[in-house]
Amino acid sequence: xxxxxxxxxxxxxxxxxxxxxxxxxxxxxxxxxxxxxxxxxxxxxxxxxxxxxxxxxxxxxxxxxxxxxxxxxxxxxxxxxxxxxxxxxxxxxxxxxxxxxxxxxxxxxxxxxxxxxxxxxxxxxxxxx
Amino acid sequence: xxxxxxxxxxxxxxxxxxxxxxxxxxxxxxxxxxxxxxxxxxxxxxxxxxxxxxxxxxxxxxxxxxxxxxxxxxxxxxxxxxxxxxxxxxxxxxxxxxxxxxxxxxxxxxxxxxxxxxxxxxxxxxxxx
DNA sequence: TTTGGTTCGATAATGATTTTCAGTAAGGAG
DNA sequence: CTCCTTACTGAAAATCATTATCGAACCAAA
Ligand SMILES: [Zn+2]
Ligand SMILES: [Zn+2]
Ligand SMILES: [Zn+2]
Ligand SMILES: [Zn+2]
Numbered sequence: 001x002x003x004x005x006x007x008x009x010x011x012x013x014x015x016x017x018x019x020x021x022x023x024x025x026x027x028x029x030x031x032x033x034x035x036x037x038x039x040x041x042x043x044x045x046x047x048x049x050x051x052x053x054x055x056x057x058x059x060x061x062x063x064x065x066x067x068x069x070x071x072x073x074x075x076x077x078x079x080x081x082x083x084x085x086x087x088x089x090x091x092x093x094x095x096x097x098x099x100x101x102x103x104x105x106x107x108x109x110x111x112x113x114x115x116x117x118x119x120x121x122x123x124x125x126x127x128x129x
Numbered sequence: 130x131x132x133x134x135x136x137x138x139x140x141x142x143x144x145x146x147x148x149x150x151x152x153x154x155x156x157x158x159x160x161x162x163x164x165x166x167x168x169x170x171x172x173x174x175x176x177x178x179x180x181x182x183x184x185x186x187x188x189x190x191x192x193x194x195x196x197x198x199x200x201x202x203x204x205x206x207x208x209x210x211x212x213x214x215x216x217x218x219x220x221x222x223x224x225x226x227x228x229x230x231x232x233x234x235x236x237x238x239x240x241x242x243x244x245x246x247x248x249x250x251x252x253x254x255x256x257x258x
Numbered sequence: 259t260t261t262g263g264t265t266c267g268a269t270a271a272t273g274a275t276t277t278t279c280a281g282t283a284a285g286g287a288g
Numbered sequence: 289c290t291c292c293t294t295a296c297t298g299a300a301a302a303t304c305a306t307t308a309t310c311g312a313a314c315c316a317a318a
Contacts, residue, residue, distance in 0.1 A: 134285075136283085156273090171275095175276080
């Protein structure tokens with residue numbers, strides 16, 4: 001029935017996002033694609049990114065500045081260590097933490113627990129600040 | 130010497146926020162204050178809340194919906210366990226986690242590490258799930 | 259080629275937050 | 289208490305990321 005069609009626009013967004021190692025906003029990604037000569041609409045970029053998030057291909061992260069940034073990530077459960085200077089991102093998991101947080105939540109009577117964990121810092125390639 | 134003046138508006142916002150146990154957005158807080166008969170501007174509420182966050186009196190949390198919510202919290206370092214139905218919030222700290230995350234970040238060459246950790250779930254006062 | 263649904267994208271709309279800026283008032287000086 | 293300086297207030301306009309519209313472009317199939 002409702003099939004997903006593969007268009008050059010979607011492919012282009014996937015490729016452009018794949019070339020980056022860190023998170024990037026839809027606006028920025030679109031601007032760079034246009035600057036590189038690709039002619040596609042901002043709306044299309046938003047739709048392509050949303051599709052990728054829904055299919056699990058990419059992760060979305062909404063910062064305190066209100067902008068949502070995207071990144072192609074592994075399918076397994078993980079968290080991010082992000083350089084707040086260059087954006088370099090490392091995926092990681094913390095053994096035991098998942099269980100610890102769930103236990104803590106349960107001890108407070110909470111059910112269906114989910115969590116949001118992100119680490120920020122300055123990577124070795126970036127000057128201290 | 131840019132000093133801070135105490136106005137009834139700031140006091141009112143602080144009190145209104147203090148009556149709540151969970152996070153609330155500036156828009157919502159303003160709406161309720163107006164509904165309660167207090168006549169102040171939305172801009173003023175935003176400014177009062179921003180001041181409280183800067184002074185460490187309150188915590189701000191920007192959700193994936195783009196809205197920032199505020200809550201008066203303890204001064205000590207802590208994280209939040211939030212009911213996504215009624216908004217009830219519990220502050221907590223995880224012994225050992227702070228060190229574990231810092232060590233992990235350092236092992237990847239990251240400096241000046243900070244972290245964002247929030248737990249979400251349904252509290253015991255809220256139905257189903 | 260005709261057909262019917264999918265996708266595109268320019269543009270308008272949305273909605274939270276910020277900026278403006280002229281009028282108000284806190285609070286220290288005298 | 290009165291004056292002054294200047295932070296504060298708030299209605300309205302400006303920002304800005306994201307979403308909704310809707311006609312045109314596209315594609316696969318009949
Ligand atoms: Zn990821
Ligand atoms: Zn996890
Ligand atoms: Zn808090
Ligand atoms: Zn912590």
